[in-house]
Amino acid sequence: MAGARPEQRVRWPAVAQSWRHVSFLHWAFPPDVVAARLPAGLEPDLWEGQAWLGLTPFLVEGFRLPPFPALPSLSRYPETNLRTYVRGPGGVDGLWFFSLDADSALTVVTAWVGTGVPYQWSAMGVEPGETITYTARRRRPCRPAGHRIVIRPGPPLPAAEVSQRDHFLTGRWRAYTVLAGALATVPVEHQPWRLQRAEVVALEEDLFAAAGLPVPSGPPLVGYSPGVDARLGPVRPVRRRAVPDR
Structure with a gap:
């Protein structure tokens, strides 16, 4: 379930990468607006009666497909995801991505084919400093879209001030997708x-x-993190009678 720490070990990752200079921008939306855009089997995961949509730009470093090493020319690129928070069969929570923009043709192709996650190939930039500037503009043949986001990170949040809503919006340990017409994670x-x-x-x-x-x-609600090292497991089909998180 959503929380500060992962609920599972990914012992045999399909992808390993680091996420750096991560910004979180979130807005509350009526649940029916979000529900209308979700595939069968998913419903919005609500906080205080509202669904939430998030825009999350960051920099990928060290991208690799284990057991192969990272290739310097292919392992570092900006990415931005547009996401919401959902519950699937059995009430199991996770992420749903409406889009993911990446400045990496390799990532876009492998993710589309291997996971069904809707990546878009974009020309992007991340400029760290006192403020952090994230830019994106989709390449052809994608429909034109993009962003320019400038964030000023502030002081670290003491552990005692990190709220349950913060965990709800950031601590998610599976992503849902649709692959070959079937719901998967x-x-x-x-x-x-x-x-x-x-x-x-x-x-x-x-x-x-x-x-x-x-x-x-x-x-939006805004937060920032210097980043984490992430491991993503292989795609798993969703069983019809999933066991809810405890």
Whole structure:
């Protein structure tokens, strides 16, 4: 279930990578708006009666397909995901991605073919500093869309100030996907997030509209993390009678 620590070990990862300079931007949405965009078998996972959509830009480093080593020219690239939080059969929680933009043709192709996750090949940048600038613009033949996001990270959040809502929005240990017409999951393992306060300096995006979602209104909830090292397991078909998380 959602929380600070992974609920499972990914002993035989299909993908290993590090996520660096990670920003989290979240907006609350009516549950029916999100439910209408989900595949059969999934429903929104709610916090205080609201569904949540998140825009998460970051930098991938050390991408590799174990047991093969990382290739310097292919292992480092920006990525941004547009996601929501869901429950599947048996109430098992996880992530659902409406889109993932990556500046890596290898990732886009292998992810589409191997997992069904909707990657888009984009020209992207991440510029760290006192502020962090994330840019993206989809390449042809993708429908034009992109973003320019500038975040100013703040001080670390003391453990006592990390809320259950923070865990709900960041601590997810599986992603749902549809592969060959069937619901499936990808298990995820990484260290607990080291969360920091953050603020938005600039935000321009049209990824929501490109995904057929309403444009968010109002300022987002914002957080930042220097990053984690992640292991993603192979795709697993969802059993019809899944056992709920405990």
